[in-house]
Amino acid sequence: MMRTAILMIVLFLGVSGGALYMQWRDYEQVHNEAKDVPLVHFIDIKHDGKTLEIQQTVTGLTTPVYTIQVPINAKQLTYTIGDDKRTLTYDRNGKAAVKRNGHDKIVFHYVMPLPATKPIWLERWMASFLSSQPQHLYVQLTDYTKSGIWVAGAPLDASLKKEMSTFYSWSQKGITSFPLYFHPVELPRNVYGKIEVYGGRKENVTKWANVPSFTLVWTNGGTQHLSPTLAVVPETISLSSLKEMYMRTYYAAYFLPNGEINAVVADLLTAFTLQKQPVTPKGKAIWQQLTQKLTKDEQKAFFTAVLKQRGKSLTPAMLDEALSASHTGKTTYFTDSFTTRRSMSLVFTNEGKIYVNGVPLKHAKAVLQNEKVLLPFVDVMNALGYHVRRTGEAVFIEKGDNRWRFFVNSSIYMKGNDRFGAPAIIIYDVNGALYMTPDMMQYWFPVQISLTERDVIVFSP
Known part of the structure; x- marks a missing residue:
């Protein structure tokens, strides 16, 4: 409330943006004495109908180097640290590394071209700091077109219509950015605590997630945009559908x-x-x-x-x-x-080792599935001197004059050309690999298997 009062006094007295910044900075100095120094953004925006001209001042720099996410489509992007003004260069992912060189303040200046069609949704419009420091955002926008309305994913601190312009001010703590939305016609606004609702639809809306504030804009067209702090949706959509879409957006940005x-x-x-x-x-x-x-x-x-x-x-x-x-x-x-890039079965492996005649198998693990221990069939049998071959669903095992034929995920087995059925599945296919339970392996082959708390011991006389 104190910040809003300062804003209104400044507006009516006609104090410059620079003076306003200094007052806000004084207001925030108490935070600089805290253990976690916040990054404080003061952003001044001017809208002439075709572009946004933005000056973004950030104080509270403590880390030698900061990673910056550059605004999408930003032009003429420069930054100033101390007396050193430079063009901001960034990689193909839109990230830049900036050294503070002992200073605690940086000033960005850039221009954002706007689409000719209305309404306008801007999500990555500001220089964002990828930092663990807490961040506070103070944004003021002066619209010289005097048409429509600007809405933000942050509480509206003040708005004032003057003869030649309309002024908006928003602030938010605990987030790194918030979207801006321009609607071509005025919309009624209602405030319910930390929730702001624009548009003609009146309905009780609550915060669905842990966000500092939430702004909802009902439109009578097909416009739809979602972010954790601002949602613009058709007024025909149900609250239950909106909540489901919103939660996906919220968690994606989490x-x-x-x-x-x-x-x-x-x-x-x-x-x-x-x-x-x-x-x-x-x-x-x-x-x-x-x-x-x-x-x-x-x-x-x-x-x-x-x-x-x-x-x-x-x-x-x-x-x-x-x-x-x-x-x-x-x-x-x-x-x-x-x-x-394909569907897999969820399996958990036993972290112990598999020993075959005293020799540990490399890279082979027992699988825990449906409270059963499954042994890697090919690894164990190869270590015992058996030859295993798979053709489609059939698995052929040979050793000397002995032959076995099983079918994956089936209780069917064959002796010669005759088919027989076992009481349970003999061999399993788990994510393309063959597995068999210790009991089934001991039933079909001359092996002895014991399980310790961690390891599997396989012995063949």
């Missing part, structure tokens, strides 16, 4: 951008949170495995561990670690799924 894996994990987290089916093909396949192979408590433990990675870059190995911690054994399920 982690640092990392392509497909974010979309899949967001789909899974939404399914778990709302207890609804995923919508992406990969999400559906993974969800089926998780719900079949994990108990409810194990599912909760897995997703809780994933949510603890907020603000980090998701990797398949990170997901495998969380999945392994939720269940007995280890798994590389996510690594294998994203590497092979």
Whole structure:
């Protein structure tokens, strides 16, 4: 409230943007005495109808080098540190490394061309700092066109119509950026605590996620844009459908951008949170495995561990670690799924070793599936001197004059040209590899198998 009061006084007295920045900086100095010094962004925007001219001042620099995510389509992008003004260069991913050279402030200046068609949605319009420091955003926009309305994914602190322009001011803490939206006609605004609703539809809306604020814009057209702090949707959409779409957007932005894996994990987290089916093909396949192979408590433990990675870059190995911690054994399920690009069965491996006649098998692990221990059939049999060959669904085993023929995931076996049935599945296909239980292996072959707390001991007389 104090900041809003300062804003209004400044507006009516006609104080310059530079003076306004100094007052806001004084207001924030108390935070600089804290242990975690915040990065404070003061962003001044001027809209002339065709472009946004932006000056972004950031204080609180403490790290020698910062990684900056450059605004999409930004032109004439420069930055100034001390008296040194330079053109900002960045890689093909839009990231730049900036050294602060002992200074605690940097000033960016850039121009954002705007599309000719309205409305306008801008998501990556500001220079974002990929930093663990807390960040505070103070944005003011002066619109010289005096048409339509600007809305942001942050609380509106003040707006004022003057003779030649319209002024807006927003502020938000605890986020690194928020989107801007321009609607070509004025919209009514209602405020419900930390929620702002624009448009004619009046309905009780609550925050669905842990965000500092939420702004919802109902439109009478087909415009639809979603972000964690701002949603622009047709007024014909139901709240339940909106909530489901919103949660996927929220969880996708919960982690640092990392392509497909974010979309899949967001789909899974939404399914778990709302207890609804995923919508992406990969999400559906993974969800089926998780719900079949994990108990409810194990599912909760897995997703809780994933949510603890907020603000980090998701990797398949990170997901495998969380999945392994939720269940007995280890798994590389996510690594294998994203590497092979096909549906996989979720399996956990015993971390002990397999010894065949006293010799440990390299890179071979027993699999734990449906409370059964499955041994890697080809590795064990080859170590015992057997030759194993697979043709389609048939598996042929030979040693000396002895012959066996089994069929994967089946209780059928053959002697000569005759088919017989066993009481249970003889040999399993798990993600393209052959496995057999210790009991079944001892039944068909002259071996003795014992299981210790960690290891598997196979002995052939």
